[in-house]
Amino acid sequence: MGNRISCQNTLISVSNLSFSRGDKKIFDDISLEFERGKITAIMGPSGTGKTTLLKLMGGQLLPNQGSIIVDGQNVHRLRRSELYNLRKRMGMLFQSGALLTDMSVYDNVAFPLREHTKLPESMIRTLVLMKLEAVGLRGAYSLMPNELSGGMARRVALARAIVLDPMMIMYDEPFTGQDPISMGVLVHLIKALNKTLGLTSIIVSHDVHETSAIADYIYVLSGGKVVGQGTPEAIRQSDSEWVQQFMTGAADGPVHFHYPAKDYMDDLLSTGKRY
Amino acid sequence: MIELLAHLGKNTRSSFSKLGRGTFFLLQCLAGIISVLPRPRLLLNQMYSVGVLSFLIISISGLFVGMVLGLQGFYILSDFGAETTLGVMVATSLVRELGPVVSALLFAGRAGSALTAEIGLMKATEQLSGMEMMAVDPIKRIISPRFLAGFLSMPLLATLFSAIGIIGGQIVGSGLLGVDEGAYWAQMQAKLDFYDDIINGVIKSVVFGFVTSWIALFEGHDAVPTSEGISRATTRTVVNSAFSILGLDFILTALMFGDD
Amino acid sequence: MQHTSTQDTLVGLFVAAGITALFFLALQVSNLSALTEKDSYTITARFENSGGLKVKSPVSAAGVKIGQVSAISLDPKTYEAVVKMSIYSQYNNIPSDTTASVFTAGLLGEQYVSLEPGGSEEFLKNNGAIEITQSAIILEKAIGQFLFKSAEEKK
Numbered sequence: 001m002g003n004r005i006s007c008q009n010t011l012i013s014v015s016n017l018s019f020s021r022g023d024k025k026i027f028d029d030i031s032l033e034f035e036r037g038k039i040t041a042i043m044g045p046s047g048t049g050k051t052t053l054l055k056l057m058g059g060q061l062l063p064n065q066g067s068i069i070v071d072g073q074n075v076h077r078l079r080r081s082e083l084y085n086l087r088k089r090m091g092m093l094f095q096s097g098a099l100l101t102d103m104s105v106y107d108n109v110a111f112p113l114r115e116h117t118k119l120p121e122s123m124i125r126t127l128v129l130m131k132l133e134a135v136g137l138r139g140a141y142s143l144m145p146n147e148l149s150g151g152m153a154r155r156v157a158l159a160r161a162i163v164l165d166p167m168m169i170m171y172d173e174p175f176t177g178q179d180p181i182s183m184g185v186l187v188h189l190i191k192a193l194n195k196t197l198g199l200t201s202i203i204v205s206h207d208v209h210e211t212s213a214i215a216d217y218i219y220v221l222s223g224g225k226v227v228g229q230g231t232p233e234a235i236r237q238s239d240s241e242w243v244q245q246f247m248t249g250a251a252d253g254p255v256h257f258h259y260p261a262k263d264y265m266d267d268l269l270s271t272g273k274r275y
Numbered sequence: 276m277i278e279l280l281a282h283l284g285k286n287t288r289s290s291f292s293k294l295g296r297g298t299f300f301l302l303q304c305l306a307g308i309i310s311v312l313p314r315p316r317l318l319l320n321q322m323y324s325v326g327v328l329s330f331l332i333i334s335i336s337g338l339f340v341g342m343v344l345g346l347q348g349f350y351i352l353s354d355f356g357a358e359t360t361l362g363v364m365v366a367t368s369l370v371r372e373l374g375p376v377v378s379a380l381l382f383a384g385r386a387g388s389a390l391t392a393e394i395g396l397m398k399a400t401e402q403l404s405g406m407e408m409m410a411v412d413p414i415k416r417i418i419s420p421r422f423l424a425g426f427l428s429m430p431l432l433a434t435l436f437s438a439i440g441i442i443g444g445q446i447v448g449s450g451l452l453g454v455d456e457g458a459y460w461a462q463m464q465a466k467l468d469f470y471d472d473i474i475n476g477v478i479k480s481v482v483f484g485f486v487t488s489w490i491a492l493f494e495g496h497d498a499v500p501t502s503e504g505i506s507r508a509t510t511r512t513v514v515n516s517a518f519s520i521l522g523l524d525f526i527l528t529a530l531m532f533g534d535d
Numbered sequence: 536m537q538h539t540s541t542q543d544t545l546v547g548l549f550v551a552a553g554i555t556a557l558f559f560l561a562l563q564v565s566n567l568s569a570l571t572e573k574d575s576y577t578i579t580a581r582f583e584n585s586g587g588l589k590v591k592s593p594v595s596a597a598g599v600k601i602g603q604v605s606a607i608s609l610d611p612k613t614y615e616a617v618v619k620m621s622i623y624s625q626y627n628n629i630p631s632d633t634t635a636s637v638f639t640a641g642l643l644g645e646q647y648v649s650l651e652p653g654g655s656e657e658f659l660k661n662n663g664a665i666e667i668t669q670s671a672i673i674l675e676k677a678i679g680q681f682l683f684k685s686a687e688e689k690k
Contacts, residue, residue, distance in 0.1 A: 058408050087410035098405030101397075112409045115416070160409075322546045330549055366564050431553025438556035441564060460563065465593065465600075467565040477557070 011036045011168060011200045012057065017066035019049070019056060026052055028224040029066070034168075039194050039201040041211045044221035045246065050204040051095070053221075054170045057202075058092060059083045071167065088116060091161030091169040091199075095176060097153035099145040099160070105132070106141040109160045116164065131159040135189060151182025158189060168200040169193070175207040183207075187214055208247055212236070220246060297493045304492065307412070307419030317420040325386045325421065326428030330435070332385055333378050337436035340373055341365060341443025348444070349452045358452075362459035363466045365444035366437075370467065370476045371532070374437030376524050379483035382429060383516035387491035390421055391512040394495025395505035403496075418496065422488045429484025430477050437476065475531045482523060487516045575602060575621040576661040580635040580648070585616035586671025587646045588637055594620045596650040601626045604648060620648060630655040631663065637671035646671060 012034040019027045026049035034040045042050050055061045057068055059075045068075045073086055099108050109128045113119055119127075132138040135155040145153060154174060161169055171190065175183050191214045194201045205211045212218065212232035220228040220235065220243050228235055228243035235243060245253035261267065311317055348364045394417070397403050403413040441463075449456040467473070491512045498508035582588075585607055594602040602622035610617050622629065632653030639646050650665075659665070 055404075060404065060407060084410040084412075087408055090408070092405070092408040094401045094405050094408075096401050098401040100402055100406075101400070112411070115409070115411045157405075164409075319543060319546050322549070323542045327542075327545045327549045330552075370560065370564070428549075431550065431556075434553055434556040434560060438559045438564075441560075463564055468591070469561050469565040473557075473560045473565050 009035050011071055012202075013069045014053075014057070015067055015069075017056070017068065018064045019052065019061070020064055021052075025224050027063075030221070030224070030226050031066075032219055032226065034200060034202055035217065036200050037194075037198055038216040039190070039203060039214055041203045041205060041215035041218045042221060043205060043208070043211060043218055043246065044227075046206060048221045048223070050206075050221065051172050054092065054172055054202070054204055057170065058087060058090060088112075088164055089167045091164070091166040093154065093157050093161050093169060093171045093174060095173045097145075097150075097157035099148075099153055099157055101145050103145075104141070105137065105143050105145070105148070105156050108145065108156060109141075109163055112160065112164050127163060128159075131163050132156075134162070134193070135159045136185070149182070151178050151185065154178075154182075154186065155189065158193070162193060162197065162199075165197070166199070168202065171201065171203045171205070173205055174203060175205055175210045183210060190214060208249070222246070293497070296497060297489070300493050300496060301489055303414045304418050304422050304489070307415040308423055310415045311420045311423055317416070318423055321420045321424035322428060325390070325424040326431065329382055329385045329428065329432055332381055333432045333436050334439050336377065336381055337374075337439035338443040340377060340436075341369060341440030342447045344368060344373075344440065345444035345447030345452070349448060349454065358448075358454045359458040360462050360466075361444070361448045361454050362441075362461075362463035365448070366441050366463045366467055367472065369437040369440040369444075370472050372524070372528070374440065375433045375476050375479035375483060376520060378433040378436040379429065379480060379487060379520045380517055382425075382432060382484070383487045383491070383513055383520065386425065386428075387487050387512050387516050388509045390425070390488070390491040391495040391498070391509045392505060394418070394421075394492060395498035395500065395508050398496065398498060399500035399502075399505065418492050422492055425488030425491070426481070426484045429487065430480040433480035433483075434477060471532075475527075478531075479524065479527050482527065483520050486519045486523065490516050490519065574624040576624055576627070577605065577619055577621055578629070578659050578661075578663050578665060579617060579619050580665040580668050581610065581613070581615040581617055582635075582637060582668050582670045583615060584637075584670040584673065585618055586637050586673060587639075588616075588618065588648065588671065589646075592645060592647050594622065594648045594650065596626070596629075596652065601650070618648065627658065629659045631657045631659055632667065633659070633665055634667045634669065635665045636669035639672070 010033050012032075014030065014032040017027050017030050018025070032042070042053060044050055052061065056063055057070065057075065059078070062076055067077075070086060070090070073082070075083065075086070078086065099105075100111065103111065106128055109131055110124050113124050113127060117124075129138055129141070132141055135158050137152060137155055137159065140148070140152065140156075145156070148156065158169075174186050174190065178186065187210050190201060190203065193199055203211055203215065212235070215232055218228075218230065218232055218235045219226055222242050228238050228240050230238070236247060238244065238247075241253060244250075251257055344365045345361065348361050349358060352358050352361055352364065394403075397413075397417065403417065406413045406416060445456070445459055448454040449459050494508040494512045494515070495505075498504045588604060588607060590604055590606060592604045593600045594604060602620050604618055605621045606619040608617050609615075618635075629650065630653045632655040634651045634653065636649050636651070637646055638649045653667075
């Protein structure tokens with residue numbers, strides 16, 4: 001716990017968090033800190049519950065143990081209305097974009113404004129066009145979500161996430177399944193938005209290069225534990241086998257190629273009982 | 276044997292837990308209606324997709340059901356020399372039973388399945404989750420308006436079904452088969468009571484609309500967010516709605532027309 | 536959410552059509568018009584046997600419907616059926632010595648009360664009573680009597 005960041009700069013602190021789904025332990029007593037105004041990345045192989053962590057932070061799931069403090073408020077102790085007020089200040093970018101498919105790009109970005117404010121339509125228009133301009137899609141305002149490419153959908157979702165001027169944004173796998181150009185655009189956008197809007201960014205990802213290029217601090221999760229943390233440079237030079245395997249992408253190592261199973265020979269020779 | 280019992284027990288438990296979730300969902304949905312009222316635009320959009328888009332299938336089916344009733348009724352009644360009561364027969368069967376029941380079944384197939392698929396897909400594509408993270412309650416914003424729209428549209432559709440059916444019966448009865456038009460209407464008016472027959476039929480359709488919308492929205496909201504899960508949920512909507520409609524119809528009929 | 540105004544119009548038309556259908560059912564299909572449009576007054580008649588008469592069975596004179604049965608009860612002392620009838624107030628000149636009979640429309644038709652006006656100068660008023668009545672003909676009884684008679688004649 002020696003290298004924790006000092007407390008007044010911490011926007012979110014996750015302490016002693018445990019969460020399990022059924023019998024499977026997803027998080028086992030983990031503690032993380034996210035510093036204000038920085039880009040912090042949570043990395044780890046798929047299936048380690050990185051998205052679950054974001055949902056816990058957003059109060060969509062309840063932890064079995066531990067607490068998550070966002071801007072001084074314990075997310076899971078809040079009353080519903082307080083939680084909703086907190087969420088207005090937390091932007092989240094879903095992996096799929098999660099655009100509302102029955103509305104145009106313009107209406108999607110305007111959606112949080114229309115739901116939460118009583119601004120006149122002319123001001124909504126100005127705000128929406130400004131945010132769309134920021135992600136470079138002002139010209140696409142009349143398109144429907146099904147007419148957008150995956151990268152464009154994510155950028156529209158990003159515009160929507162920042163339209164209420166939140167204090168932070170959580171990115172769920174922003175780079176997955178993107179071509180190099182859209183990936184570059186997103187990397188640039190995340191960095192630029194973080195700087196210009198003074199956002200605190202949390203990136204959940206398993207794309208090592210893109211993430212370590214923009215992150216200020218990285219946590220590596222595996223098997224429900226934090227197996228490594230530090231600046232990108234420190235992580236790259238980590239002597240942990242886990243971290244090394246993850247960063248270099250080796251097929252076998254501490255994270256095994258095989259899903260846990262019973263003995264191979266036994267399985268082949270067994271009577272073939274169905275499960 | 277023990278395995279079977281265990282299986283049975285597990286199934287019973289899961290169906291009770293589903294019923295529990297369904298009830299909780301319904302309560303949330305009803306509570307959410309309050310926040311729909313100041314925003315009639317939300318309701319209007321759903322009235323369009325739930326009501327207006329079901330209008331065509333309901334009116335065409337109503338016309339044909341009425342025409343068939345006219346035809347069949349004429350053959351049976353003419354054996355007794357009672358063709359003049361054709362109107363009574365057509366109108367009674369439509370207003371009391373076929374109007375509410377058939378239109379509710381069509382509604383479950385047309386609008387209910389669409390609602391389930393829509394909500395299920397919204398769940399699968401994280402739209403509901405996304406809304407929650409934007410501090411918008413998806414129950415209030417998405418579910419309640421649809422529920423209210425279904426609940427309001429159903430009696431309108433059933434009434435239209437009956438009215439069009441009665442006209443269809445008249446077209447066949449007096450247009451093709453030569454039953455006196457005056458007798459068709461006069462006998463009907465003499466026999467059918469506004470409260471006992473028509474209002475009871477409307478009450479039935481209100482109940483069916485309530486149940487069908489509930490089932491459809493809950494199945495969508497409770498669906499496993501995969502393509503298979505949504506397809507199963509859609510099937511369940513149609514099957515469970517049909518069972519509920521027919522079962523409730525029996526109970527309601529016994530309650531309403533029992534002592535006549 | 537484009538074409539909102541068209542959508543609004545269609546929803547409006549849909550709701551209007553539904554309400555029209557309800558009015559159609561109320562006025563054209565059911566007897567709501569008969570009940571609401573006409574004021575009525577009540578008269579009673581006692582029958583030895585009211586047969587298959589029901590509430591809302593028609594009351595007619597010379598084949599014209601002039602009202603309907605509003606209540607049927609049993610007099611606990613005389614064991615007669617007491618039939619209350621609502622008569623439309625436009626027919627306020629029914630003589631007090633009118634005969635009321637329970638008839639059947641056709642062989643399988645419904646039963647109705649037929650009023651045959653007498654010659655009295657006095658007319659029935661609200662809550663007035665018809666003194667002369669003829670009970671329903673019970674088909675089984677009539678057939679039984681007919682068979683019995685024809686069997687006796689053959690002897």
